[in-house]
Amino acid sequence: MTGWARVDHATRVMWRRLGRPVDLDTQPWLQAPTHTAGPVGDGWLDAAARAAGGEVVRDDPTAGLLPDLTALDGPGFTARDLHPLVRDFYEHTATWRMDAWSQWSPLAAPGGSLVAWAFGRRVQQLAIPVRPLDVSRGIDSRVLPVLDASGDQVWAGWLRRLRATDDVLFSGAYRSTRVPGHDGACVHVAFPLELGNVQVFLAPTAREDGALVLDSGPGRFGAPGAYVLVVDDEGAHHAARVPVHERFVVFVDDEGVLRTDHHLRVGPLRSLRLHYRMTRG
Incomplete structure (x- = not known):
């Protein structure tokens, strides 16, 4: 076992001890793609398609993260209350181009640099930009739908x-999911990792100005929030809720430009702010 393999194995052991055993048959809200070994990138997509009995669509120029935002409709949220551009971004994400700006809290920046050095760039996953100039030339994105046997x-x-x-x-898997600790559906984002993943469940609300607010605040196990799931040597699953809290505000500014404010906190510490400007590609 190489040095980095030992680090990755020790990290999974830590999360198993911090977490709890989970049965994905009875807790299907935690079912999400994982990766086998090596850099993540898009390596998990074909396995996710095989598990669904379907295929990966690699050439849809209008693909969206969520084909229809009404999948999130429920107590406290209705997709029709959103600005049309906000809704279009999620339903036709591939047609949009993104530029980004980032700013770390001075207290959190060393930790962000450590994660980026030890994991992000090496495994091509969760490589959160540390320096503002890292994103100065913008971000390219691809949306690749994973279909089941019926084409859904x-x-x-x-x-x-x-x-x-x-x-x-980031290499993320997106869908809508209901969690046991929330009345409505959440935006479910999973970041596959070797023999595990990081999952974030974001509860939606619509502001009066048509903005979409997505929150993964603090709460109990089973509520919207961030979780780490790992697979042990016998194939059993363990999950831990982690004190990482995010808020996304997707809005249209006074000039009709679609933008997103993204705030990330670790516990009470305001750690990272990202701002995105989205334009038609």
């Missing part, structure tokens, strides 16, 4: 790369 979209793979280096920032 069960996941959307969203790969975002830095234009300057072609490094993968």
Whole structure:
């Protein structure tokens, strides 16, 4: 076992001890793609398609993270309350181009640099930009729907790369999911990792101005939030809720430009702010 393999194995052991055993047959809200070994990138997509009995669509120029935002309709949220551009971004994500700006809290920046060095660039996953100039040339993205045997979209793979280096920032699987601790559906984002994943469940609300707000705040196990899931040597699953909280506000500004404010906190610490400007590709 190489040095990095030992680090990755020790990390999974840590999460098993911090987490709890879960049965994905009885807790299907935690079912999400994982990866086998090596850099993640888009390596998980074909396995996810095989598990669904379907295929990956690699050439849909209008693919969306969620084919229809009414899948999120429920107590406290109705998709028709959103600005049309906000809704179009989620339903036809591939038609949009993204530029980004980032700013770390001085207290959190060393930890972000450590994660980026030890994991992000090496495994091509969760490579959160640390320096503002990292994203100065923008972000390229591809949306790759994963279909089941009947042709329904069960996941959307969203790969975002830095234009300057072609490094993968995020390789995520997107769908809507209901969790036991929330009345309505959430946006479910899974980031596959070797023998596990990071999952985030974001509860939606619509502002009066048509903006979409997605929150993964603090709460109990089973509520919207962030989770780490790992697979042990016998194939059993363990999941831990982690104190990482995110808020996305997707809105149209006074000039009709679609934008997103993304705030990330670790516990009470405001750690990272990202701002995205989206334009038609």
